[in-house]
Amino acid sequence: MSLANDNNYYEARYFAPWKETCEELWTPNNPGISMGLDGVEILNNSSGSHWELRKLQTRVDLIRGATTKSGGIYLYSNQIGCDGERMYYDGCAMIIVNGKILAQGSQFSLQDVEVVTATVDLEEVRTYRNSKSRNMQAIKQEKYERIEADISLSDDSEFADFSLAPSEEVEPRFLLPEQEISLGPACWMWDFLRRSRQGGFFLPLSGGIDSCATAVIVHQMTRLVFVEMQKENAQVISDMLRIVGEPYAQFKQHNPHL
Numbered sequence: 001m002s003l004a005n006d007n008n009y010y011e012a013r014y015f016a017p018w019k020e021t022c023e024e025l026w027t028p029n030n031p032g033i034s035m036g037l038d039g040v041e042i043l044n045n046s047s048g049s050h051w052e053l054r055k056l057q058t059r060v061d062l063i064r065g066a067t068t069k070s071g072g073i074y075l076y077s078n079q080i081g082c083d084g085e086r087m088y089y090d091g092c093a094m095i096i097v098n099g100k101i102l103a104q105g106s107q108f109s110l111q112d113v114e115v116v117t118a119t120v121d122l123e124e125v126r127t128y129r130n131s132k133s134r135n136m137q138a139i140k141q142e143k144y145e146r147i148e149a150d151i152s153l154s155d156d157s158e159f160a161d162f163s164l165a166p167s168e169e170v171e172p173r174f175l176l177p178e179q180e181i182s183l184g185p186a187c188w189m190w191d192f193l194r195r196s197r198q199g200g201f202f203l204p205l206s207g208g209i210d211s212c213a214t215a216v217i218v219h220q221m222t223r224l225v226f227v228e229m230q231k232e233n234a235q236v237i238s239d240m241l242r243i244v245g246e247p248y249a250q251f252k253q254h255n256p257h258l
Contacts, residue, residue, distance in 0.1 A: 002027045008050060008087060025062050036070035037134070037141040041125045042153075047078045051090035051184050053177060056107055060094070060172050068099030071128040073120050080109060081191040088188040095120070098128045100169040107175060108183040110190060110228045110236050118167040122154060186220040194239040 003011040004023045024031050025045060032043050049059065059076070067074050074096045079089035093105040095118040102118035129135075155161070175183070193201065203218060205211045228236040241251055 001031065025059075025066070030062075030066055032066050032072070032074075033070045034141055035144060036072050036129075037138040038144050039138075040072065040144070041122055042073045042075065044075045045077070047076065048089060049078050050087040051180075053180055056090070056092055057174060059092075060101070063094065063096050064099045064101070067096050070134075071098050071125050073097050073122075073125060080111065080114065082188045082195070084192070084195065088184055088191075090184065090187075095167075097166075098124060101172055102167040102169060104170065104173055107173075107180075108187045110187065110224055110233065112235055119164055121166045124166065182217065182220050183224075185217045186224055189217065189221050190225060193243065197242070199243060199245070 001017050002023045003009075003015060003017055004026075005012050025047075032040075035043065045063075049055070063074050063076055066072075074094075076094045076096070078091050078093060080091040082088050090107050091105055091109055091114060092107040093103075093114065093116040094101060095103040095116060097118075097120055102120065103116045105114045105116045189201070201218065203211070203215060205215060225236055225240060229240065237251075238248075241248055
């Protein structure tokens with residue numbers, strides 16, 4: 001419905017508007033509001049939002065604002081890694097209910113996949129939306145297409161586990177600008193290196209500020225890789241061994257604790 005046509009994106013050159021893209025969250029007339037008025041309780045945003053300095057704060061503000069205003073459960077996921085060009089996608093999946101953050105993933109990660117979970121209560125959404133002024137607008141809301149499915153998200157059987165409780169609200173985690181500037185390019189470099197299947201980087205050191213800053217970013221990349229190896233991240237270890245040309249058996253012999 002809304003194509004991104006600024007900064008890094010010129011989607012209208014190649015695509016025609018369709019029912020959903022991740023750009024809707026950033027538009028003034030966010031369809032999540034009208035969907036909420038029509039009774040949608042769970043919104044799923046599978047996003048491809050690239051990293052920019054302090055952009056995470058904007059994402060959090062937009063999602064919290066939308067669900068504070070209209071209520072609902074918002075499942076936000078985002079890509080992780082580089083796309084082979086200059087952009088990096090910083091992840092940071094979130095689960096937000098009625099403006100409250102219940103779960104937040106890491107913003108910069110060397111993981112290929114990161115799973116974020118929370119326990120939610122649909123009745124909290126229904127109670128939150130129980131206001132006369134909101135319902136007056138809901139009556140006038142245009143209906144969205146519905147597809148009936150023989151499933152239920154509420155367990156009303158005699159075997160229902162009533163001991164479960166909704167997850168507690170957590171404070172959003174934001175990195176300092178200096179941390180973002182260090183981690184973003186470092187993660188991009190590692191992802192580009194492993195995906196390009198090359199043997200390393202050539203780093204000229206002229207003594208100027210540019211080469212110095214690049215060297216610091218490379219150092220940050222190696223620190224991230226080392227930490228993931230200590231966590232026994234199988235993907236990172238496999239990528240690292242391939243880059244340096246060391247067989248896994250030889251690595252295991254010298255590092256029996258990993």
